[in-house]
Amino acid sequence: xxxxxxxxxxxxxxxxxxxxxxxxxxxxxxxxxxxxxxxxxxxxxxxxxxxxxxxxxxxxxxxxxxxxxxxxxxxxxxxxxxxxxxxxxxxxxxxxxxxxxxxxxxxxxxxxxxxxxxxxxxxxxxxxxxxxxxxxxxxxxxxxxxxxxxxxxxxxxxxx
Amino acid sequence: xxxxxxxxxxxxxxxxxxxxxxxxxxxxxxxxxxxxxxxxxxxxxxxxxxxxxxxxxxxxxxxxxxxxxxxxxxxxxxxxxxxxxxxxxxxxxxxxxxxxxxxxxxxxxxxxxxxxxxxxxxxxxxxxxxxxxxxxxxxxxxxxxxxxxxxxxxxxxxxxxxxxxxxxxxxxxxxxxxxxxxxxxxxxxxxxxxxxxxxxxxxxxxxxxxxxxxxxxxxxxxxxxxxxxxxxxxxxxxxxxxxxxxxxxxxxxxxxxxxxxxxxxxxxxxxxxxxxxxxxxxxxxxxxxxxxxxxxxxxxxxxxxxxxxxxxxxxxxxxxxxxxxxxxxxxxxxxxxxxxxxxxxxxxxxxxxxxxxxxxxxxxxxxxxxxxxxxxxxxxxxxxxxxxxxxxxxxxxxxxxxxxxxxxxxxxxxxxxxxxxxxxxxxxxxxxxxxxxxxxxxxxxxxxxxxxxxxxxxxxxxxxxxxxxxxxxxxxxxxxxxxxxxxxxxxxxxxxxxxxxxxxxxxxxxxxxxxxxxxxxxxxxxxxxxxxxxxxxxxxxxxxxxxx
Numbered sequence: 100x101x102x103x104x105x106x107x108x109x110x111x112x113x114x115x116x117x118x119x120x121x122x123x124x125x126x127x128x129x130x131x132x133x134x135x136x137x138x139x140x141x142x143x144x145x146x147x148x149x150x151x152x153x154x155x156x157x158x159x160x161x162x163x164x165x166x167x168x169x170x171x172x173x174x175x176x177x178x179x180x181x182x183x184x185x186x187x188x189x190x191x192x193x194x195x196x197x198x199x200x201x202x203x204x205x206x207x208x209x210x211x212x213x214x215x216x217x218x219x220x221x222x223x224x225x226x227x228x229x230x231x232x233x234x235x236x237x238x239x240x241x242x243x244x245x246x247x248x249x250x251x252x253x254x255x256x257x258x259x
Numbered sequence: 260x261x262x263x264x265x266x267x268x269x270x271x272x273x274x275x276x277x278x279x280x281x282x283x284x285x286x287x288x289x290x291x292x293x294x295x296x297x298x299x300x301x302x303x304x305x306x307x308x309x310x311x312x313x314x315x316x317x318x319x320x321x322x323x324x325x326x327x328x329x330x331x332x333x334x335x336x337x338x339x340x341x342x343x344x345x346x347x348x349x350x351x352x353x354x355x356x357x358x359x360x361x362x363x364x365x366x367x368x369x370x371x372x373x374x375x376x377x378x379x380x381x382x383x384x385x386x387x388x389x390x391x392x393x394x395x396x397x398x399x400x401x402x403x404x405x406x407x408x409x410x411x412x413x414x415x416x417x418x419x420x421x422x423x424x425x426x427x428x429x430x431x432x433x434x435x436x437x438x439x440x441x442x443x444x445x446x447x448x449x450x451x452x453x454x455x456x457x458x459x460x461x462x463x464x465x466x467x468x469x470x471x472x473x474x475x476x477x478x479x480x481x482x483x484x485x486x487x488x489x490x491x492x493x494x495x496x497x498x499x500x501x502x503x504x505x506x507x508x509x510x511x512x513x514x515x516x517x518x519x520x521x522x523x524x525x526x527x528x529x530x531x532x533x534x535x536x537x538x539x540x541x542x543x544x545x546x547x548x549x550x551x552x553x554x555x556x557x558x559x560x561x562x563x564x565x566x567x568x569x570x571x572x573x574x575x576x577x578x579x580x581x582x583x584x585x586x587x588x589x590x591x592x593x594x595x596x597x598x599x600x601x602x603x604x605x606x607x608x609x610x611x612x613x614x615x616x617x618x619x620x621x622x623x624x625x626x627x628x629x630x631x632x633x634x635x636x637x638x639x640x641x642x643x644x645x646x647x648x649x650x651x652x653x654x655x656x657x658x659x660x661x662x663x664x665x666x667x668x669x670x671x672x673x674x675x676x677x678x679x680x681x682x683x684x685x686x687x688x689x690x691x692x693x694x695x696x697x698x699x700x701x702x703x704x705x706x707x708x709x710x711x712x713x714x715x716x717x718x719x720x721x722x723x724x725x726x727x728x729x730x731x732x733x734x735x736x737x738x739x740x741x742x743x744x745x746x747x748x749x750x751x752x753x754x755x756x757x758x759x760x761x762x763x764x765x766x767x768x769x770x771x772x773x774x775x776x777x778x779x780x781x782x783x784x785x786x787x788x789x790x791x792x793x794x795x796x797x798x799x800x801x802x803x804x805x806x807x
Contacts, residue, residue, distance in 0.1 A: 120282040123320065123359065130446050130480060131435065133402070154565035167614065167661070187383070188376035189560035192518045193599050195485060196527025200601020201617060212373040212383055220286030220316065220806035222386065223771070238806070239739070240766050244667075245709030246739030 119234040122218035126183065127209040129195060136215060139181060139208065140230045145257055147180040147250070149205075150216060150226040153193045154186070158225040159201075161242040166203050172251060176258045183208045185216045185224055231257055281321030286806040288314045288386065292338055297797035300756065300778055304798070307336040312345075314352075314386060328354040331420075340784075340793040341389040342551035344419025352420065353393050364400040369393040372412055374431040374452040377558035378514045379474045379491050379540070382416070387784070388791045392542070392555050393417045394427060406438035416542035416554050423542035423554050425458035446480040452491075456556065458544060465507045470496045472512075472540060472557075486519040493540060498582050499547040508637045510582055512537040514559070527601040531562055536592035536628060536641055537582035548581055552789055560789055562597045563653065564621040566673065568699050569748050570717040570730050574677045575783055576625060576651040577790045579687065584639055588686040589632045591641045593650065595625030614661040622654040627687055648688030652676045664705070671699040682724070682782075684792075695721040709739040726752025741765050748780060769806045774799070 124136045140146050151158035162182060165172075172178050182205040184194045191211055198207055210216055219226065221240065227250065229237035237253055239246070291311040294304040311334055318327035332349030333341070355368030371393055374380040384391045396414020403409075410431040415422035435448040455471040474491035495509035513536045520529035540557035541547050561578040579593040600620040604611035629645025632638070655673035662668065675697070679690040701715045712735050719728040729751060734744040743763040750756050762775025781795035 120284060120320070122284060123325070131433075131448050131478060132405070132438070133408070154567070156567045163617070163659070163661075187560075188373070188378075188381070188558065189562060190565065192487075192520065192529050192531060196520050196522045196529040196599055197601050197619075198527070199522035199524055200527035200603055200619065202525050202603045202605075202615070212371055212377075212381070214371070217371075217384065218284070218318070220284070220288075220804070222286075222288050222804045238768055240771050240804075241739075241742075241764065243709055243736035243739050243742060244703050244705050244711040244713075245707075245736075249709055249739050 119236065121230065121233055121235065122215065124210075124215045124218050126215060127211065129207055129209070134208065137233075141233060142179065144177045144179055145254055146230045147178060147254070148228045148230060149180060149182045150185055150210070150219070150221055150224050151182055152184060152186045152224055153190045153197050155224050157242040160244070161225050161227070161247065162203060162205070163201065164244065164247045166201070166205075168247070168251070169204060172254070176254055178254050178258075179206070181206045181208060183210050183215060185210050185213055185221075187211055187213070229254065229257070281319055283317065283319050284807065285315075285317040285327070286804065287316070288805075289803045290338060290386070290800070291802075292798050292800040294339065294796055294798040297778065300795055300797055302795055302797050304796075305336075305339075308798075310334075310336050310338050312338050312341070312386070323358055323360045325357045325359070326355065337389065339796055340791055342419065342553050344421070344551075344553065345389065348420050350420050352391065353395075353417065362402050364402070366398045367396075369395050369417065370398045370412075370414075372398060372410070373558075374410070374429065374454065375450055375474060375476050375489055376487075376516060378489065378516065378538075379452050379472055379557055380412075380427070380429055380431075380454045381555070381558035383558075385789070388552065388789055390552050390555070390789065391417055392553070395422050396426075404439075406435040408433050416556065418542070418546075418554050423546075425456045425542045425544070425554075427454065427456050427542055427556055429454040444481070448478050450476045450478075452476075454540075454556065456540070456542060463507070465509075466497050466504075466544070467494065467509070470494050470544075474514075483523045484519075484521050486517070488515075488517050490515045491538070493538065497544060498537070498584075499545050500583060500585075501548070502545050504545070505584070506637050510537050512539075512582075514538045514557075514580075525603045525605065528599070530596065530598045532596045533562055534592070534594040534628075534643070535559055535578070535580040538580040538592060550792060552791070558789075561625075561785065562595070563623045563625070563651065564597070564599065564655065565785070566655070568671065568697075568701075568715065568717055568730075569732070569746070569780075570697050570719040570728055571655075571671070571673050571699065572785075573719065573728070573780070573782065574675045574682060574693060574695055575785050575790070576623075576653075576677065577681055577783060577785070579625075579627060579650060579681075582639070584632050584634060584637050586634055589630070589634075589639075590687055591628040591630040591632075591639055593625055594628055594644055594647065595623065595651075597621065597623040612660070613663070617659040619657045619659075620655065623652065624649070625651045648678070649676065649692070650678045650681055650687060666705075667703050669699070669701040671697075671701075673697045673699075679724075691723060693721060693724045695719055695724075709736065711736045721752070725750050725754060728752065740767050744775075746777075771802075771804045773802045776800075 313332045316329045331352040333345040337345040353369035357366045394414035401409045431452045433450040452474040460466040460468045472493040476489035478487035491514040493512035495511045516533040542554040546554040559580045561576045602618045604616040606615040626647040628641040629647035630641035653675040657671040680687040697719045699717045703713045715732040717730040730748040732746040736742045748758040758778040758780045760777025764773035783790040
């Protein structure tokens, strides 16, 4: 029990420093190559990271909804969306056929044994995070229709 | 315990010396239920009416070093349907210390690992299923070049707050041929795995103390085509049922999976074939087939489409990798296939309309292995494909359509046939099949901004079992942070029971809170093809997650 108290104390004093760091976790590309999450987010532009799965209905709704306006978003702000699938080996084979069948233009990465999902503490998907200058500046879980517009408003603010 | 103190002191040490450099991350998750007596469901709340599963995770990173602990509590008991190994416990569940620098990655403590598709080895955590089979020991990953990686593991499997009796060791290698030889036209990679389990055989020297499994795989992407093949053989081992050895006889096991796909913009197809024969691999030989999925080494999920709606999740499939040779039950494994299709009717075409129309379909067929059994000799022989009894068959079609700026909808139809032994447990292919058809209509109306309503109506037709069902969901999203819902599944064909529920969720940044009250339909809850049986119950549940 003492250890728990120690941990909680640590937590409260240090959580102030903890905000917004990018976990150092490896992901796979669709071609099976390893890429670190640091490399993925280390860009000049603002990056939207969406954790999704082929079996997650709201995830697909969100990515569908953004796909209708993605071209516009990119033209206006240069933002890039990277959709990271947390499908495990049961469903990961569906990722490629699904993204093509949907006609999505996002960069797709795989987190097959959920190392990133764990590191981000995402107990549910979808989880949407926005990264600017290697820092997580926004985090939202779940999807409701229209929340993509709110997301875009925030991205426009961030690009100013 | 010593290890733990070491890690805590490392955390402290790094904190005092390098506060400006390192950072903390982690999260807290709490899932609580308050079970209530319900005469209408014939549900008597158990003695511990209030139950709570809590997970507190804290990790610290400083440059090349990351360390973490996860504290868990299941007080006074774990949620209904979880393995009793968790009941009434609270302690540090996992901890680790990791060093990662360029080509080398070393972890001591608890770690999660998957080889290939996981058939031969997968350790992972799923809190909703009550699975955490992290390995406790040491892992080394060596990545000398872009096209080669090697992983070695050694450890015991977590089982509740204890570890397995058996020790698992393994080596995995992946080699990307195209990258190594600079081939552009085709992307080809191969992999090989070895996993062995050591477990003392006591005085019974007919039982092997070490059981090894070997696997090989190949994956390719060539233009719009892609695919993979994986095959595994497992050394002869005894079989066990409900914690007892069935006999002293040894049987080897095999697994084979083939995937093929074609995908270009607007169209995707993929097909999977898998055959499992006596392929269950646990960290303790007596844990074979335990209903709580504890002490798993290999991962053999049901390869069917995970359906999305309440009524499409009543009749689900659960993979059947086991060998059983008894008078009351004989089975040797499964063989079958799953096919998915995705198609997008482009915008501006007749069927596409203004926004395009997205269509998805699936077909799956799974049969028990076609085998002969000789019960007295405990002998069997299985065909490669043969004509075994059908255990599950389904097909479904789903059409998604954005109608205008305000309205969008989904229509789904599924037809499913399932063996009663799959749904209710017990011997397979003995009782009748259940056949059901399910239709679902879902609509979403955007009111303004992120304010919207969503409704779902569903109907299930079945001649047998509990016959017909009707269900509905109404959801109101006040904004992107706050939503409320009402739902009801009504079995009007047989029991006349309403499984109603109501609830809501609120999420903001790093925090999410959800609460609901109602009746839980009993049955299999499946996530990632692994199923947990949940008894019918009534109560109030609350979930809180906070990340930092």
